[in-house]
Amino acid sequence: MRLPKICSFAVAAGLTAGSMPALAQDTEQTIGGPHAMGVGLQAPATSLAEQMVFLHDWVLLPVITVISFFVLALLVIVWFKFRESKNPVPSRNTHNTLLEVAWTIVPALILVFIAVFSFPLLYRQLEIPEPGLTVRAIGHQWYWSYEYPDNGNFTFDANMVEKADLQQNQIYLLDTDNEVVLPIDTNIRIQITATDVIHAWTVPAFGVKHDAIPGRTNESWFNIQKPGIYYGQCSELCGVRHAYMPIKVRAVAKEEFQRWVTEAQQKFAKVDGTPPAKTVAAAE
Template sequence: MAHPTQLGFQDAASPLMEELLHFHDHALMIIFMISAMVLYIIMTMITTKLTDTYILDSQEIEIIWTVLPAIILILIALPSLRILYLMDEINDPHLTIKAVGHQWYWSYEYTDYEDLGFDSYMIPTQDLTPGQFRLLEADHRMVIPVESPIRILISAEDVLHSWAVPSLGVKMDAVPGRLNQTAFIAARSGVFYGQCSEICGANHSFMPIVVEAVPLEHFESWSSLMLEDT
């Protein structure tokens, strides 16, 4: 969960988000080095007037500023492609959940169970209890077992939506008439919050996503109770 004055990302709750954080830090260090080098060259040219013929027409300088950017691009591209491959890899999920976006709430269907499904609406501000987060709490949470590969099938019934949970490293568009899929593993127990990340209408900011990761035995108890209620 984000906290006041936070400047960076939320703490990673999945291996995929950990990889994304590492890549962010890796790319940021490269940007810092490029910025420092360019600033140093500019300040040097201003203070010492390095504008002689050797600097302006040097073959060695032209080789450096042609080869160096190519190397930098390779250093960025290789880990980026690796993470893209990991994000698309879905191997033997333990649980499949279908998330359908509506104006303006989410519906969840646990496809491995015959009758397990529910709608998830935002809790109005006047109905919140102490400790709950305004605009982020939902009346029904999407409960998943911790440390289990989860596949999410994402679609929409009316307009474009986007199912996004930052701490899990998940963000996928919900498109009417199309079924997108993504996968993640919750590495620890907890409650993780997200919101629709597509401008889907007047109440776009009022369709939160709440994912609760619990131990497997707690998930089995929850699913049994939900099936009994239906």
């Protein structure tokens, strides 16, 4: 497993103490999380993420590398050939028609080349297939709430496990008191919104990063290919505890998911339209 290039989350597997007993916790593997000494993007867990990794590794990175070395070569040439000691009388040329046409057309062609690969992927991200499951993620300052409207409309909050409350194998800044449990091999539609300020629901291994905006619902989708634990975080600056609202997803087989749903319907059932109180209070 490899670290994401820009936004990395801190290492390895953690299993929450408050997880449902129906889940095979001891056999789960952390897949969607960074590992020490890793380089590059996280290993993809969905077809969308696989295409993003391909776009990054085989389209964008080579183009950026070539451009960077080209600009570096130009800088070295300018520094060596046109230094003051070698050119005491500077050139007074201000225009070169061929050069100006080239530096306009070549970047445009590079953008067209990138668009050939990126536009179909962008379209596929936004074209949501027939969902087998819908989940709602609601951002708050500073925790996430989740609703399962297809499975009895139960809801729960997922708060970060505070450092003083960490148990064995739990990871600070990554583990939550309640996990998002999802089935593998299922088209999952995630509806993302917020109640206060703009947040962002981001799980790199799924290829999902969408803003949670108050008064608006954004949608995305993914299909998890293998069971395991996947981590994410809010990636929008949303206040003083922005770094303390992680996302923890446990992907399980469909049969195991149904067993979890049966228990979750009891544990997280709404009473008179009101969900149970948060198990861990959000920090002031």
